[in-house]
Amino acid sequence: MKNAPTLRAGVPSQVVSKQRLRVWLRLLKINKAVEAELRNRLRTQFATTLPRFDVMSALYRNKNGLKMSELSRLLMVSNGNVTGIVDRLTTDGLILRVAVPGDRRAACALLTAKGRTEFERQAVAHEAWVAELLCGLDEDNCAHALGLLAAARLNPTENPK
Amino acid sequence: MKNAPTLRAGVPSQVVSKQRLRVWLRLLKINKAVEAELRNRLRTQFATTLPRFDVMSALYRNKNGLKMSELSRLLMVSNGNVTGIVDRLTTDGLILRVAVPGDRRAACALLTAKGRTEFERQAVAHEAWVAELLCGLDEDNCAHALGLLAAARLNPTENPK
DNA sequence: TCTTGAAACTTTAGACTTGAAATATCTAGC
DNA sequence: GCTAGATATTTCAAGTCTAAAGTTTCAAGA
Numbered sequence: 001m002k003n004a005p006t007l008r009a010g011v012p013s014q015v016v017s018k019q020r021l022r023v024w025l026r027l028l029k030i031n032k033a034v035e036a037e038l039r040n041r042l043r044t045q046f047a048t049t050l051p052r053f054d055v056m057s058a059l060y061r062n063k064n065g066l067k068m069s070e071l072s073r074l075l076m077v078s079n080g081n082v083t084g085i086v087d088r089l090t091t092d093g094l095i096l097r098v099a100v101p102g103d104r105r106a107a108c109a110l111l112t113a114k115g116r117t118e119f120e121r122q123a124v125a126h127e128a129w130v131a132e133l134l135c136g137l138d139e140d141n142c143a144h145a146l147g148l149l150a151a152a153r154l155n156p157t158e159n160p161k
Numbered sequence: 162m163k164n165a166p167t168l169r170a171g172v173p174s175q176v177v178s179k180q181r182l183r184v185w186l187r188l189l190k191i192n193k194a195v196e197a198e199l200r201n202r203l204r205t206q207f208a209t210t211l212p213r214f215d216v217m218s219a220l221y222r223n224k225n226g227l228k229m230s231e232l233s234r235l236l237m238v239s240n241g242n243v244t245g246i247v248d249r250l251t252t253d254g255l256i257l258r259v260a261v262p263g264d265r266r267a268a269c270a271l272l273t274a275k276g277r278t279e280f281e282r283q284a285v286a287h288e289a290w291v292a293e294l295l296c297g298l299d300e301d302n303c304a305h306a307l308g309l310l311a312a313a314r315l316n317p318t319e320n321p322k
Numbered sequence: 323t324c325t326t327g328a329a330a331c332t333t334t335a336g337a338c339t340t341g342a343a344a345t346a347t348c349t350a351g352c
Numbered sequence: 353g354c355t356a357g358a359t360a361t362t363t364c365a366a367g368t369c370t371a372a373a374g375t376t377t378c379a380a381g382a
Contacts, residue, residue, distance in 0.1 A: 012292040012293070012296065015300065016292065016299070016300055016303070017288055017289065017291075017292035018288075019298075019300055019303035019304070019307075020291055020292045020295040020298055020303060021288050021291050021292065022303070022307060023295060023298060023303050023306045023307060023310070024195065024291045024295060026306075026307060026310045026311070027188065027191070027192060027306075027310060028192065029237070030188070030310055030313060030314070031188060031189065031192045032237045033237065034185065036237065076190075076193045076194065076197065127178055127179075127182050128178065130178075130181055130182050130185045131173040131177065131178035131181045131182065132173070134181040134184060134185060134313055135173065136312040136313045136314055137180075137181055137184060137309070137312060137313050138177065139176065139177055139180055141309055141312055141313075142177070142180035142181060142183070142184050143180070144305070144309060145184045145187075145188075145306075145309050145313075146180075146183060146184060146187060148298070148302055148305060148306050148309065149184070149187045149188060149191055150187075151297040151298060151302060152191060152295055152297045152298050152302070152306075153191070153297055
């Protein structure tokens, strides 16, 4: 099995490059459109924002709380960013910062009862919104898409030569 | 052909809803990872940012320039946002604001020669980066993905009831 | 014990982003 | 011509985001 003459290992052909770029641009577009709509609905219907929702979502799935660093790793945002969002959510009484026993550097964020209740309302609506916005995908499409997106998984941030 | 008892028109079944949510979360994750890497490389290798690249890209594809409102519509960002980015690119001599003859309200953004040259360098690298980051997708995968993403296209922002 | 480096956070400066308000201009109807 | 509403853009306040620098604490080795 020989490669075509113009192909070399690790260097995508021009055709594939263009194809991947098109996929990326399409992905980007859908992402932006869905995010914009979700932002809009979160704002008008729950007076909150996407980053706030994301933080609360992560904390809801981790009832024992998450350290600031775990939070920023999960959400793929910077440490300093999480600090600000957690500050504001704390001010609103939705989450709580508690000390981590045994490590006085660390802080653990935790949903309050109010935060849990509030998030549950939002999560139900959120799931319905996403289902509505992605209504073009039936069950088969979804399975297909999950497979493709799994395949597309990037190599773990190699050396940016 | 009767629907299953639990299905009603327009109300996705619980199973499909969960599936779509999973697709959305996966999509989001890949998007964030690719964007982060692109941002990083644009910063270290070209001392620029993704929004700046996006604006220049849109202007490169429209040699006759774009009105501020066209720019914000294409990039799916707010008007005020574009103002700031265009301001900074103008300061750097990469783009130019020119008056639109016949409409004194409008302003048209245009790449300068320097901007065009600079963008061409960036675009070559950008395409290679995307191709590298999406290396999990071969040509068939790409075609498949494009089809699915086209199917997923949202209904044009219906009434958010 | 001392000290050196790593780790967990926060702070900071600057850019990006939004929605809403403010300006300026255009268009049409009267 | 006037005026009311639409359109194009900028300005504004507040929130989001990043990279880099700063603070405090931890973990170990000398």
